[in-house]
């Protein structure tokens with residue numbers, strides 16, 4: 001069965017889906033995106049992703065392409081046409097098509113909306129989480145508004161490529177103070193030497209991960225001691241456990257940082273428990 005994409009009001013064969021060469025997403029990365037994990041047909045953590053999409057669009061002054069209700073119909077239909085039960089749903093909104101000029105075009109073009117979906121092998125994802133992954137660290141070199149989920153991801157692309165070349169799954173950015181900000185496509189967490197679950201506080205220098213947000217609540221409700229406080233690379237290497245969060249891999253244990261084993265060098269009990277609790281909660285609150 002061939003894949004289908006939603007492009008500006010139409011469902012088209014994925015292989016033939018295209019946007020105009022003067023789409024501002026293509027020209028200037030003038031657009032935003034969202035990703036939902038689909039589990040058993042449920043759009044997990046649905047509300048958090050919709051809320052962040054609204055915020056990202058607002059920060060860039062891009063009009064909302066359609067109502068939430070209409071968008072849900074499009075998302076569901078994309079899943080149905082691609083027969084996805086477990087997978088990832090990708091949505092992108094750009095400012096639209098206009099003659100190339102840096103400032104916002106006048107009159108404002110219609111925002112361009114693209115939705116795609118792909119299947120994920122959940123057994124393979126579980127096996128990966130059960131084994132844990134390696135991360136590398138790399139100097140932070142992104143702009144000052146990482147809180148907006150824009151399609152301008154070149155530093156993230158380069159960092160992820162460095163990770164891949166080093167045999168790692170993710171790259172953690174490290175700021176000028178030696179503190180980890182986040183991963184190229186995930187938030188970063190440790191259980192520190194004192195047993196405190198830590199992740200960086202929310203400022204403009206990290207994405208407000210929807211998974212992060214839900215997991216903070218889930219962890220607190222489970223009685224885990226949690227602090228939103230940055231940590232150094234050294235603290236991460238001396239941590240009892242480490243993991244990443246994101247819609248792509250949910251809660252993913254990290255077992256090596258820059259080649260050094262974290263804790264016992266295998267996924268720790270807290271990360272494994274939080275992964276399970278997160279999975280349950282994100283489905284429960286999904287759509």
Ligand SMILES: Cc1ncc(COP(=O)(O)O)c(C=O)c1O
Pocket residue numbers: 035156182183184185186187207208209210211212245246247248
């Ligand atoms: C840079 C970055 N940080 C964090 C995340 C995790 O965000 P979420 O949990 O909302 O998927 C992502 C996800 O794509 C990301 O790209």
